[in-house]
Amino acid sequence: MNYQDRKTDKDLKAGAARCPAISTQDIIAQDKVQAPGWVRSESYEYLGSEDIDTARYIDPAFAKEEYDRLWTRTWQFACREENIPGVGDYYVYDLGSYSFIVTRVSKDEVKAYYNACLHRGTKLRASGTDGTASEFKCSFHGWSWNVDGSNKSVTCPWDFPHVNRDEYKLPEARVALLGGFVFINMDPDAPSLEDYIGPEALAHIKAWKLEDRYVALHVGRRFQCNWKLNIEAFQEAYHVIQTHPQVAPSNGDANSQYDTYGEHVNRFISTLGVVSPHLYGKVSEQDVFDQFTLGDSSALGGGGKPQLKEGETAREAMAVMFRGMFEQAFNADLSKVSDSELLDCFSYTIFPNLFLFPGISLPMVYRFRPDPKDHRASIFEVLFLRPVPKDGKRPEPAEPIMLGDNQSFTEAEGMDPGFGAIMDQDTENLFLQQEGLEASAKHGLTLGDYQEIRVRHFEKAVDKYMAMPPKRPDWKRAQP
Numbered sequence: 363m364n365y366q367d368r369k370t371d372k373d374l375k376a377g378a379a380r381c382p383a384i385s386t387q388d389i390i391a392q393d394k395v396q397a398p399g400w401v402r403s404e405s406y407e408y409l410g411s412e413d414i415d416t417a418r419y420i421d422p423a424f425a426k427e428e429y430d431r432l433w434t435r436t437w438q439f440a441c442r443e444e445n446i447p448g449v450g451d452y453y454v455y456d457l458g459s460y461s462f463i464v465t466r467v468s469k470d471e472v473k474a475y476y477n478a479c480l481h482r483g484t485k486l487r488a489s490g491t492d493g494t495a496s497e498f499k500c501s502f503h504g505w506s507w508n509v510d511g512s513n514k515s516v517t518c519p520w521d522f523p524h525v526n527r528d529e530y531k532l533p534e535a536r537v538a539l540l541g542g543f544v545f546i547n548m549d550p551d552a553p554s555l556e557d558y559i560g561p562e563a564l565a566h567i568k569a570w571k572l573e574d575r576y577v578a579l580h581v582g583r584r585f586q587c588n589w590k591l592n593i594e595a596f597q598e599a600y601h602v603i604q605t606h607p608q609v610a611p612s613n614g615d616a617n618s619q620y621d622t623y624g625e626h627v628n629r630f631i632s633t634l635g636v637v638s639p640h641l642y643g644k645v646s647e648q649d650v651f652d653q654f655t656l657g658d659s660s661a662l663g664g665g666g667k668p669q670l671k672e673g674e675t676a677r678e679a680m681a682v683m684f685r686g687m688f689e690q691a692f693n694a695d696l697s698k699v700s701d702s703e704l705l706d707c708f709s710y711t712i713f714p715n716l717f718l719f720p721g722i723s724l725p726m727v728y729r730f731r732p733d734p735k736d737h738r739a740s741i742f743e744v745l746f747l748r749p750v751p752k753d754g755k756r757p758e759p760a761e762p763i764m765l766g767d768n769q770s771f772t773e774a775e776g777m778d779p780g781f782g783a784i785m786d787q788d789t790e791n792l793f794l795q796q797e798g799l800e801a802s803a804k805h806g807l808t809l810g811d812y813q814e815i816r817v818r819h820f821e822k823a824v825d826k827y828m829a830m831p832p833k834r835p836d837w838k839r840a841q842p
């Protein structure tokens with residue numbers, strides 16, 4: 363079915379309208395190496411068309427409340443398991459003024475301690491640090507804890523007859539491991555991570571086998587916008603034609619697919635190797651293919667400018683080309699990976715701070731956190747996850763590179779320049795959006811019913827937690 367044949371029906375019920383071009387599912391259905399069921403399914407639910415209130419992005423009081431209502435109740439991505447491979451390895455994860463020592467206490471067990479001495483409160487490890495410990499000793503008066511959290515020593519115990527050392531274990535946040543990620547949750551009453559994600563999305567995330575990837579590059583930067591604006595800039599492909607015009611000739615944008623799963627997970631699938639519906643009639647299949655071969659044969663090992671065969675689509679040719687290229691580049695066996703998983707841009711949000719792009723061509727993780735000192739600033743990180751080589755030898759995870767506030771992503775060592783430019787385009791609008799929301803006479807954001815459903819779904823989760831009473835960690839309940 364071509365673009366013109368599909369009609370937009372204005373009488374459809376709210377949320378039912380779709381881009382009249384070929385759908386994501388119809389594109390994927392034509393692939394040679396067929397995709398699994400969880401790719402070939404849809405899960406959209408109309409969630410209303412009301413404006414999203416602006417205050418959540420611009421009001422410092424709202425940001426303050428988020429710390430005690432939202433961040434104290436949700437499962438957050440703290441680090442990768444590969445950051446703490448051995449017993450005693452630790453990684454300090456900070457969220458606002460909260461801070462945790464995430465440490466491996468045995469081969470299969472990871473704990474997350476509130477990063478504060480139980481004497482007079484000094485942080486046991488400085489924020490932003492990692493390393494290996496045989497004990498966690500306070501630098502002020504020398505109280506110390508074993509790696510398993512039990513109290514090891516109190517200096518001058520004769521002066522603390524009121525301190526029962528068995529009770530002075532380091533308080534813990536909850537920890538769950540999934541796909542090589544370490545998640546923490548401060549709420550002893552929260553559902554398990556599995557229930558929080560829900561069975562359908564959990565099956566997707568397990569299927570991507572992200573535990574078999576390693577962090578090949580890790581780049582971070584601070585942005586002058588609220589953390590929610592930062593994350594929402596990546597939740598739709600609606601912006602592609604305006605923000606990234608250079609990728610539109612080879613990217614299905616307006617016909618991307620959007621799904622929501624329960625309260626905390628949403629995704630999109632944006633197809634690659636097909637032209638944007640905005641450019642139908644202006645770009646040929648050969649033009650699409652040329653985008654990836656740069657019009658020369660270098661990607662294919664020489665032999666003249668690669669031409670599509672008679673009747674061959676750019677997507678078909680790219681699936682073959684990408685499979686060979688990635689198998690070689692990663693020394694990995696990708697023969698069973700479907701064309702869609704190989705080519706397409708899959709993105710998942712796991713509320714509130716984790717964003718997964720698990721596909722093979724764009725294997726990334728984003729993490730978003732509020733800046734503790736400024737509600738209109740956020741900390742963004744991108745981690746590139748490459749498949750672990752066939753020989754099973756896992757390379758060391760890359761050290762994070764933190765860019766300065768005005769640095770371009772293209773300046774990060776190891777960053778693909780084309781991708782760095784896309785990141786810059788994505789983030790250039792953020793400050794304008796933050797300031798615009800503060801300047802606006804209109805106190806709400808108007809969203810598309812379909813293409814911006816992930817933004818609405820995300821904000822619905824924000825609303826759910828903000829409607830709850832404040833809940834600060836309670837050290838008695840945080841005792842193991």
Ligand code: FES
Pocket residue numbers: 479480481482483484500501502503504505
């Ligand atoms: S504050 Fe930690 S030992 Fe005194």
Ligand SMILES: [Fe+2]
Pocket residue numbers: 595596601602605606788
């Ligand atoms: Fe973008």
